[in-house]
Amino acid sequence: MVEKKEAAFNIFKHNLVPKYTKLKPEELNGLFQQYNISPKQLPKLCMKDPVAKELELQPGDVVKIISKSQTVKERVFYRVVISG
Amino acid sequence: MKDIIYKKIERITFGSLSPKEIKKMSAAKIVTPELYDKEGYPVDGGLMDVRLGVIDPGLRCKTCGLKLKECIGHFGYIELARPILHIKYIKVIHDALKCTCKECGVLLLDQKQREKYQTNMEKILRRPSLLRKRGKAVILTARTTKKCPHCGAKQSTIKIEKPTTFLEDDRRLSPIEIRSRLEKLDDDTVTLLGMNPEYARPEWFTLTLLPIPPVTMRPSITLETGERSEDDLTHKLGDIVRINQRLFENISAGAPEVIVEDLWDLLQYHVTTYFDNEVTQVPPARHRSGQPLKTLTERIKSKEGRFRYNLTGKRVNFAARTVISPDSQIHFNEVGVPKLIALELTVPERVTGWNKERLKAFVERGPKKYPGSNYVIRPDGKKKKITDETREQLLEEMQPGYIVERHLMDGDLAIFNRQPSLHKMSIMCHRIRVMPGRSFRLNPAVCFPYNADFDGDEMNLHIPQTEEAMAEAEVLMQVQTQIISPKHGLNVIGCIEDAIAGNYILTAGLTVPKDKAVQLLVSSGVDNRQAFRKFGSFVSGKDVFSALLPDDFSLVSKCRDGTRLVIKLGAIKEGVVDSNSIGEEGATMIRSLHKKYGPDFTIDLMGKIFRLGINVLFDCGFTTGVSDTDLPEELMVKIRKLIQDTEKEVQEYIEIYNSRKLEIVPGKTAEETLELHVLQILNKVRNKIGDLIANSADEKNPTIVMARSGSRGNILNLSMIAACVGQQALRGKRIDKGYKKRTLSLFKKGELSPKARGFIGVGFKDGLDPVDFFFGSMTGRDSLMDTALRTPKSGYLYRRLANALQDIRVEYDHTVRGASGNIVQFHYGDDDLDVAKTEKGTIDVRRIVEEVKIDR
Numbered sequence: 001m002v003e004k005k006e007a008a009f010n011i012f013k014h015n016l017v018p019k020y021t022k023l024k025p026e027e028l029n030g031l032f033q034q035y036n037i038s039p040k041q042l043p044k045l046c047m048k049d050p051v052a053k054e055l056e057l058q059p060g061d062v063v064k065i066i067s068k069s070q071t072v073k074e075r076v077f078y079r080v081v082i083s084g
Numbered sequence: 085m086k087d088i089i090y091k092k093i094e095r096i097t098f099g100s101l102s103p104k105e106i107k108k109m110s111a112a113k114i115v116t117p118e119l120y121d122k123e124g125y126p127v128d129g130g131l132m133d134v135r136l137g138v139i140d141p142g143l144r145c146k147t148c149g150l151k152l153k154e155c156i157g158h159f160g161y162i163e164l165a166r167p168i169l170h171i172k173y174i175k176v177i178h179d180a181l182k183c184t185c186k187e188c189g190v191l192l193l194d195q196k197q198r199e200k201y202q203t204n205m206e207k208i209l210r211r212p213s214l215l216r217k218r219g220k221a222v223i224l225t226a227r228t229t230k231k232c233p234h235c236g237a238k239q240s241t242i243k244i245e246k247p248t249t250f251l252e253d254d255r256r257l258s259p260i261e262i263r264s265r266l267e268k269l270d271d272d273t274v275t276l277l278g279m280n281p282e283y284a285r286p287e288w289f290t291l292t293l294l295p296i297p298p299v300t301m302r303p304s305i306t307l308e309t310g311e312r313s314e315d316d317l318t319h320k321l322g323d324i325v326r327i328n329q330r331l332f333e334n335i336s337a338g339a340p341e342v343i344v345e346d347l348w349d350l351l352q353y354h355v356t357t358y359f360d361n362e363v364t365q366v367p368p369a370r371h372r373s374g375q376p377l378k379t380l381t382e383r384i385k386s387k388e389g390r391f392r393y394n395l396t397g398k399r400v401n402f403a404a405r406t407v408i409s410p411d412s413q414i415h416f417n418e419v420g421v422p423k424l425i426a427l428e429l430t431v432p433e434r435v436t437g438w439n440k441e442r443l444k445a446f447v448e449r450g451p452k453k454y455p456g457s458n459y460v461i462r463p464d465g466k467k468k469k470i471t472d473e474t475r476e477q478l479l480e481e482m483q484p485g486y487i488v489e490r491h492l493m494d495g496d497l498a499i500f501n502r503q504p505s506l507h508k509m510s511i512m513c514h515r516i517r518v519m520p521g522r523s524f525r526l527n528p529a530v531c532f533p534y535n536a537d538f539d540g541d542e543m544n545l546h547i548p549q550t551e552e553a554m555a556e557a558e559v560l561m562q563v564q565t566q567i568i569s570p571k572h573g574l575n576v577i578g579c580i581e582d583a584i585a586g587n588y589i590l591t592a593g594l595t596v597p598k599d600k601a602v603q604l605l606v607s608s609g610v611d612n613r614q615a616f617r618k619f620g621s622f623v624s625g626k627d628v629f630s631a632l633l634p635d636d637f638s639l640v641s642k643c644r645d646g647t648r649l650v651i652k653l654g655a656i657k658e659g660v661v662d663s664n665s666i667g668e669e670g671a672t673m674i675r676s677l678h679k680k681y682g683p684d685f686t687i688d689l690m691g692k693i694f695r696l697g698i699n700v701l702f703d704c705g706f707t708t709g710v711s712d713t714d715l716p717e718e719l720m721v722k723i724r725k726l727i728q729d730t731e732k733e734v735q736e737y738i739e740i741y742n743s744r745k746l747e748i749v750p751g752k753t754a755e756e757t758l759e760l761h762v763l764q765i766l767n768k769v770r771n772k773i774g775d776l777i778a779n780s781a782d783e784k785n786p787t788i789v790m791a792r793s794g795s796r797g798n799i800l801n802l803s804m805i806a807a808c809v810g811q812q813a814l815r816g817k818r819i820d821k822g823y824k825k826r827t828l829s830l831f832k833k834g835e836l837s838p839k840a841r842g843f844i845g846v847g848f849k850d851g852l853d854p855v856d857f858f859f860g861s862m863t864g865r866d867s868l869m870d871t872a873l874r875t876p877k878s879g880y881l882y883r884r885l886a887n888a889l890q891d892i893r894v895e896y897d898h899t900v901r902g903a904s905g906n907i908v909q910f911h912y913g914d915d916d917l918d919v920a921k922t923e924k925g926t927i928d929v930r931r932i933v934e935e936v937k938i939d940r
Contacts, residue, residue, distance in 0.1 A: 037905065041901075041907055043908070071917070
């Protein structure tokens with residue numbers, strides 16, 4: 001096993017990496033109701049994604065991603081973490 | 085059709101047929117390869133057995149008693165003398181053999197592994213995809229085991245010798261052996277291998293019975309000569325039955341093993357090609373003519389297969405196809421339909437108390453006299469053809485509720501289409517205009533959205549047959565609704581060629597007498613008497629054009645030469661009209677008109693502008709020839725000097741390079757650096773020449789007018805004809821192919837001069853020498869090949885993309901979702917902008933402000 005690398009470099013400080021926040025369990029239902037969806041229908045985020053690794057996300061977690069956009073000031077996106 | 089039973093399908097299970105099921109579903113056992121007896125009647129037990137269904141009209145099925153088209157046919161079966169491997173399941177058989185003990189048939193997993201793989205079995209059994217996944221994992225572990233954990237027997241490796249032979253330690257396994265081994269597997273083993281033993285067991289893949297498909301799916305055709313021609317499948321099945329019978333006879337006669345095995349292999353070949361005639365390493369079975377048979381797999385697969393040919397795409401009625409030709413006098417949203425076609429295609433009209441007399445007149449005229457009608461449909465759905473015999477009777481019985489299929493007439497709706505239908509503007513709704521001739525006529529202005537030209541293109545026409553379809557076509561698909569493209573929010577329909585040149589000439593400084601001005605406008609379809617009254621005895625072109633525009637229309641835009649085009653309250657104040665304002669793709673005036681006055685008004689006005697342009701050219705005459713590219717003497721001298729200077733400059737660079745003093749660009753070699761500089765210099769010449777010509781050009785010169793207005797050609801084209809063709813480039817480099825270190829044998833080795841590397845320093849009009857011509861041909865051929873190779877590639881790319889994206893749509897909650905409701909975007913394009921309502925994806929607020937200011 002390779003030891004977990006010390007944060008040689010903080011990916012969240014990179015200007016191309018948007019802001020990720022993990023949704024609290026109590027926030028999930030609100031989101032699902034707002035769009036009338038099941039977690040499966042959300043866009044996905046791979047658990048192996050560097051951001052997911054860094055935040056130690058587990059399958060089933062939902063993250064809110066706020067990125068900057070040229071056309072609209074803030075672009076909000078939700079992704080559900082999947083294994084594999 | 086009355087015994088329809090309505091049931092809801094809860095689930096569908098796919099499985100393979102067990103011998104038992106094959107027998108159970110069969111109506112007949114097939115034993116003889118003969119098809120018909122001497123009287124031409126199907127032989128009992130033959131492949132065309134009457135119990136397998138009916139294909140002749142008038143007969144009744146021996147099995148179910150139904151008539152042709154009611155009886156869907158019944159399967160039969162043949163008993164194979166020896167088991168035969170199913171070609172499509174070879175891989176599954178191989179896996180099953182590898183993973184089980186050759187002696188006792190136990191799965192080659194030890195206790196621990198077995199337990200691991202048996203977890204969660206109930207859940208997995210309910211989900212076929214999970215079952216298959218589990219099976220794959222089991223196979224991956226079990227196939228490497230060397231010794232049976234149950235009986236301790238040593239396992240040998242089993243290889244496939246393609247296509248259908250199995251070898252165990254170089255000894256051939258006969259299908260009998262394979263079958264007996266597979267029969268030993270218990271249900272648990274089968275499950276772990278990824279199959280549900282209820283629906284599929286591995287031994288079923290070694291066939292002992294072969295189902296014979298009903299005759300209805302392999303009908304024979306009677307030729308004109310009265311001879312019967314059988315379907316490919318029947319031929320193939322005949323081969324199978326024949327060889328099978330011979331095999332039976334040989335076995336029961338006790339023939340030598342070699343002969344039996346040869347026949348067995350032959351039977352295996354026939355069964356294999358019956359399933360798939362395109363298996364690698366198996367020669368395809370052929371007709372006597374040498375053309376390969378189309379067997380089961382080929383019936384389903386690929387473009388000509390059942391899915392893509394018969395299910396995803398179907399042939400339709402009420403359609404026509406012919407060559408297209410231009411007609412600039414019809415409206416943009418019209419299509420000229422030949423009378424011949426109008427006599428054939430029909431529109432259904434329902435008889436009511438109000439139109440009864442009118443429709444009776446159509447029936448009276450019948451199918452031959454235009455505008456007449458071809459059919460009358462009675463309220464009970466019976467369709468009656470109108471002929472000289474039936475006409476009187478039909479006229480008499482006609483009453484409200486009847487439907488008359490009358491000929492196409494002017495103003496009817498039609499859907500017009502040109503393949504490849506790459507975007508929604510490839511299918512638009514036009515109004516019909518019946519015309520003499522044999523080709524579809526369309527206004528050249530709508531060539532652009534269809535990507536059509538008139539070098540022999542053909543287009544399709546469809547006539548909507550219900551009121552609903554007509555309404556949808558009219559509201560959603562008419563040409564005017566498609567002026568603005570959803571791809572960039574700019575217009576895709578605009579004026580072209582003569583129309584632009586004409587309006588440019590008109591607005592760039594033409595002055596016409598009042599009567600001429602009025603005549604121009606009236607012949608273009610304008611009837612604006614108020615504007616006419618304002619005309620003085622001489623009218624400027626700008627005022628003529630302004631008479632078309634609405635009184636409250638203002639616009640600020642840029643002309644092609646960078647000056648401003650200002651329209652204030654329906655009058656041109658500054659600038660000229662050119663392709664920037666009325667052309668196709670991004671015409672500012674058309675975009676503004678569309679936004680302010682809507683599609684119907686815009687298409688009408690565009691038509692008027694178009695015709696005005698053409699009429700101006702009709703009036704003043706417009707032509708161009710080689711003499712229009714003649715340049716003044718002093719300009720030619722200047723240009724020659726420029727080319728000479730450039731060649732000298734290049735020569736200097738080459739000399740520096742040869743003396744190894746060239747300053748090398750980082751990351752490049754000396755040669756690359758030189759090439760970079762040289763190419764830059766040579767490419768600049770043509771532009772410089774273009775500028776020289778543009779600056780000293782005669783404004784009346786037709787070639788210049790075309791280039792300036794943006795109607796056709798550019799200054800570069802002109803300079804290529806008149807002065808200098810320029811550098812020929814292959815893959816972004818000067819030409820360096822051909823002989824060793826030189827392009828052609830008449831140059832010195834290593835020669836780097838412009839001429840030796842594809843620079844053509846003369847114009848087309850001067851004439852090219854053989855060297856120049858050869859280099860020109862090189863780039864010409866290269867680009868020709870490039871387009872020829874790229875088109876099919878990009879077509880396939882598009883097909884994949886379209887199939888992947890076809891279900892995506894914007895829902896009412898603004899999310900973009902796929903077919904299963906999965907979210908693709910939370911807001912369309914992240915900004916919720918409808919591109920069709922923007923200009924190039926943005927809204928130019930500054931320009932709107934300027935236009936408002938002008939209005940004040």
